[in-house]
Amino acid sequence: MSAELIDGRLIANYYREQLQETISELKSHDVTPGLAVILVGDNHASHTYVRMKRKACSKLGIHSELYQFEESLTQEELVDKIEELNGMDHIHGILVQLPLPQHINPITIIETISPSKDVDGFHPVSIGKMVTNQDTFYSCTPLGIIKMLEYEKIDISGKHVVILGRSNIVGKPAGQLFLNRDATVTYCHSKTVNLTDYTKKADILVSAVGKAKFIGAGDIKKGAVVIDVGMNRDEEGRLCGDVDFESAREAAGKITPVPGGVGPMTITMLLYNTVKSARWQLEDRQKR
Numbered sequence: 602m603s604a605e606l607i608d609g610r611l612i613a614n615y616y617r618e619q620l621q622e623t624i625s626e627l628k629s630h631d632v633t634p635g636l637a638v639i640l641v642g643d644n645h646a647s648h649t650y651v652r653m654k655r656k657a658c659s660k661l662g663i664h665s666e667l668y669q670f671e672e673s674l675t676q677e678e679l680v681d682k683i684e685e686l687n688g689m690d691h692i693h694g695i696l697v698q699l700p701l702p703q704h705i706n707p708i709t710i711i712e713t714i715s716p717s718k719d720v721d722g723f724h725p726v727s728i729g730k731m732v733t734n735q736d737t738f739y740s741c742t743p744l745g746i747i748k749m750l751e752y753e754k755i756d757i758s759g760k761h762v763v764i765l766g767r768s769n770i771v772g773k774p775a776g777q778l779f780l781n782r783d784a785t786v787t788y789c790h791s792k793t794v795n796l797t798d799y800t801k802k803a804d805i806l807v808s809a810v811g812k813a814k815f816i817g818a819g820d821i822k823k824g825a826v827v828i829d830v831g832m833n834r835d836e837e838g839r840l841c842g843d844v845d846f847e848s849a850r851e852a853a854g855k856i857t858p859v860p861g862g863v864g865p866m867t868i869t870m871l872l873y874n875t876v877k878s879a880r881w882q883l884e885d886r887q888k889r
């Protein structure tokens with residue numbers, strides 16, 4: 602058996618084309634969705650991701666502004682900048698690229714962003730709304746995974762979803778979005794004993810542990826859907842996921858590759874949230 606590929610680039614393009622229509626509609630009301638991107642320090646990968654995000658914005662006609670700072674930026678200076686952006690009507694989304702330098706507390710920074718501009722879906726208000734199943738901004742990677750499965754017409758209700766990893770930006774919100782869609786969710790992490798006992802019971806396995814080629818055919822139930830969120834480097838320095846693709850595809854029914862799987866969906870959902878924010882702002886104005 603060889604798993605069917607879930608092509609993240611193709612699916613991302615499908616959703617980007619849909620967004621194009623909403624953007625045109627917004628522009629007919631003189632609203633151009635606007636995203637402020639904040640980048641602190643010189644993390645090489647962060648620079649790459651920010652470049653990718655801004656390029657994707659520009660292709661769809663979303664306005665983006667880059668605020669780039671030296672590593673030495675103080676937390677107070679960053680808070681001041683975010684407060685200024687909170688007050689700008691043409692900015693619908695504020696994104697602070699993570700990770701931040703050690704001397705800046707990411708929780709303080711995230712809590713400074715207005716919940717109405719929290720297009721990363723990291724603010725406690727957004728998280729609280731997600732947990733209570735209200736419409737809000739959902740974190741981009743988890744939402745991207747759900748949208749991928751919807752595109753592939755993979756049922757979630759009643760399925761056993763096993764999440765590997767409990768980060769605030771991927772593992773925890775991903776489990777919650779699956780639970781909101783009536784999945785039975787198991788979280789596994791670095792302290793889980795007998796991990797394979799759990800992974801082998803997954804109908805849908807989501808790996809976000811950050812360990813190159815950690816999951817192989819022996820960890821996967823025959824025919825399972827395998828979603829690889831990992832962004833790692835192998836021995837030769839090549840980009841690879843948490844899943845040993847060549848091995849896993851012998852057991853899985855459907856599988857996402859790295860690169861070209863979840864990554865492009867993450868960026869698309871950032872665009873989606875920015876457009877959603879602009880639409881909400883317009884609807885608010887029309888109500889007044």
Ligand SMILES: Nc1nc2c(c(=O)[nH]1)N[C@@H](CN(C=O)c1ccc(C(=O)N[C@@H](CCC(=O)O)C(=O)O)cc1)CN2
Pocket residue numbers: 649650653696697698699700721741742770832840859860861862863864865866867868
């Ligand atoms: N503020 C945020 N910070 C971070 C987030 C986030 O969602 N918001 N997620 C990650 C990084 N990330 C986006 O920021 C991200 C990582 C990777 C990709 C991607 O498309 N990867 C490509 C391969 C890219 C390459 O060649 O290097 C792929 O998978 O095909 C998109 C977004 C941490 N920080």
Ligand SMILES: [Mg+2]
Pocket residue numbers: 701702703704705706707
């Ligand atoms: Mg820090």
